[in-house]
Every structure is written in C-alpha cells, then in structure tokens.
Amino acid sequence: MKGRLENKVAIVTGGGSGIGEAISKKFAREGAAVVVVGLDSDPVRAVVDEILAEGGRAIGYLADIALEEAAESCVKAAVKEFGKLDILVNNAGAFPATSTIDKYPLEAFEYMIKNNIYSNFMMTKAAIPHLQKTRGNIVSAGSEAGHMGEPQNTPYGGTKGFIHAFQRGVAVEQAKFGVRSNIVGPGPIDTAWTHKETGPMDAKMEKMTTQGVPMGRRGTPEEVANVYAFLASDEASFVTGAIYFVDGGVTVSKGPHGDEVPSSLKKEPTGELELKHSKEGNTSVRKEALASMQ
Numbered sequence: 542m543k544g545r546l547e548n549k550v551a552i553v554t555g556g557g558s559g560i561g562e563a564i565s566k567k568f569a570r571e572g573a574a575v576v577v578v579g580l581d582s583d584p585v586r587a588v589v590d591e592i593l594a595e596g597g598r599a600i601g602y603l604a605d606i607a608l609e610e611a612a613e614s615c616v617k618a619a620v621k622e623f624g625k626l627d628i629l630v631n632n633a634g635a636f637p638a639t640s641t642i643d644k645y646p647l648e649a650f651e652y653m654i655k656n657n658i659y660s661n662f663m664m665t666k667a668a669i670p671h672l673q674k675t676r677g678n679i680v681s682a683g684s685e686a687g688h689m690g691e692p693q694n695t696p697y698g699g700t701k702g703f704i705h706a707f708q709r710g711v712a713v714e715q716a717k718f719g720v721r722s723n724i725v726g727p728g729p730i731d732t733a734w735t736h737k738e739t740g741p742m743d744a745k746m747e748k749m750t751t752q753g754v755p756m757g758r759r760g761t762p763e764e765v766a767n768v769y770a771f772l773a774s775d776e777a778s779f780v781t782g783a784i785y786f787v788d789g790g791v792t793v794s795k796g797p798h799g800d801e802v803p804s805s806l807k808k809e810p811t812g813e814l815e816l817k818h819s820k821e822g823n824t825s826v827r828k829e830a831l832a833s834m835q
C-alpha cells in the first residue's frame with residue numbers, strides 16, 4: 542500500500558487491541574509492514590488477518606515483551622521477516638486497578654512496573670541498534686496522567702511519567718545516530734479501560750473522566766493512531782523529544798468544562814479502520830490484579 546509509511550517496517554506492541562489495533566491498522570494502510578505484538582490472550586491473529594485481507598503486510602508476534610529475551614526475539618523476528626526495522630511503537634501497557642494509594646494493591650503496582658516500564662525499556666534497548674541502521678524512530682505511549690498524575694490510580698501516572706522522561710533522554714542521546722523518539726499522551730480514550738463494564742473504573746470515575754475533558758467526550762483509538770502515524774513518518778523529521786497530547790484539552794483544562802458541551806458535540810467521530818478489538822484489551826492482566834484485591 543502507498544502512504545506516508547511506504548516501505549517502512551514497524552513493530553507495534555500491544556497491537557492486538559484498543560489503541561494498538563488502530564495503530565497497527567493505520568500503519569498498514571499508510572504502507573508499513575507491521576509486526577503486531579501482544580500477549581497470548583490478545584486478538585493479535587485477528588488483527589493480522591484483517592490487515593492482510595485489506596492487502597496490507599503484517600505478522601503477529603505473541604510474547605511478553607517485558608522479558609528481555611522475548612523483546613530481543615521480537616525485534617529479531619521483525620528483522621528476519623521484513624529485513625529491517627524503521628519504527629518501534631511502544632504501546633503495550635496496563636491499567637489494572639483503581640484505588641486510593643493507602644489501599645492500592647502491591648500486585649497491581651508490580652503489574653504496571655512490568656507491563657508499562659519494563660516493556661518500554663526492553664523493547665527500546667533491543668530495537669535501538671536496528672533503528673540506528675535505518676535512522677528510524679520510536680513512538681511511545683505516554684499519557685496525560687504522566688504529566689498531571691492520575692488520582693485513584695496514582696502509580697499508573699508514575700509509570701507514564703517514567704516513559705516521558707526516559708524517552709526524552711533517549712531522544713537526546715540518540716539524535717546523533719539519526720534516531721528520533723517521541724511520545725503520544727492520550728487523554729481518556731474509548732477502549733476497555735475507560736468503561737466501567739470492561740475496566741477497573743467505577744461509575745463515578747468513568748463520569749469524571751469525560752467531565753474533565755473540555756471536548757466533553759473520550760477520544761477514539763483512531764484519533765490517537767493518526768498522531769502516531771504522523772510522528773512515525775518522515776513528515777515529522779524535525780520532531781524529537783516531543784510529547785503530543787491527544788486529550789481533547791484535558792491537560793489545559795481548569796475544571797469540569799466537559800459538562801458544558803452540548804450533546805450534539807459529544808459524539809465521537811466514526812473512523813474508517815473498522816476497529817473490532819477496541820474493548821478487548823488487557824483483561825487477563827486486569828483480572829489477576831483485581832482478584833488480588835479481594
């Protein structure tokens with residue numbers, strides 16, 4: 542396929558569900574060959590099949606990429622299959638529980654250290670030698686929570702703050718090798734995490750997540766994927782060390798402005814990527830952490 546990522550090879554971690562599904566499909570539409578990475582329980586195969594059915598190029602890779610050996614094997618598999626690596630998207634992550642800090646389960650904290658921080662570090666470390674060869678780039682999932690903090694899941698904001706600072710350091714360190722690194726900081730997005738039925742938020746927290754967004758709604762996975770595609774493309778050739786917030790204005794908001802938005806403007810736009818796995822994310826990680834709270 543022709544597009545902004547023509548002839549590029551990309552790894553998308555957590556590519557089987559939620560925002561990662563949208564990134565995988567968007568990148569394939571833009572011409573990239575995509576390695577869709579996820580845990581055994583993720584619908585990675587389905588996403589790969591959907592990309593192939595559209596005429597795109599993709600393979601799946603099932604592994605826990607927070608583990609050093611698995612991260613290295615994942616990068617090797619991408620290079621073996623497609624000959625090189627141009628783009629690493631560090632999108633994998635977890636949001637396993639909500640609770641005030643005095644009751645926050647240690648297991649959920651450890652899950653996030655592993656799945657948010659180790660995964661980003663391991664994949665970055667393994668990918669850098671290959672990205673130096675192609676003068677490639679990294680785009681990582683940060684969060685508005687990494688900038689502002691996240692009440693009711695304070696360690697989550699901490700893990701995202703790590704990613705912001707870590708990848709900004711990588712951006713400066715690797716600039717002399719022609720490697721860029723940027724961060725996308727989503728606000729509340731329409732995935733499993735931000736719905737009380739599929740994620741750890743209760744009804745009150747779910748309501749507050751959109752009240753605090755001046756645009757009065759969640760973003761869509763596709764709206765986030767569009768920004769990933771720009772940052773990963775050569776159009777962003779002078780952009781490095783940046784955090785692009787895709788948050789409907791939440792980081793510049795001073796209160797519950799979302800309440801003032803008329804219902805006609807609160808509807809999320811319909812995209813073209815036919816996302817089928819946007820609410821299938823992270824369930825195994827979340828269930829285990831929630832079980833440990835009981």
Ligand SMILES: NC(=O)c1ccc[n+]([C@@H]2O[C@H](COP(=O)([O-])OP(=O)(O)OC[C@H]3O[C@@H](n4cnc5c(N)ncnc54)[C@H](O)[C@@H]3O)[C@@H](O)[C@H]2O)c1
Pocket residue numbers: 554555556557558559560561578579580583604605606607631632633634635655656660682683684685726727728729730731732733734735819821822823824
């Ligand atoms: N949904 C939001 O509102 C929101 C807001 C800000 C930031 N983000 C970030 O966007 C990213 C995607 O979130 P999402 O809402 O699409 O969630 P999601 O659960 O649908 O996607 C995350 C995926 O990563 C996979 N994953 C987690 N740990 C892994 C590991 N060690 N190895 C391989 N795969 C692993 C999960 O299984 C899952 O498929 C996350 O990094 C998240 O922190 C999301």
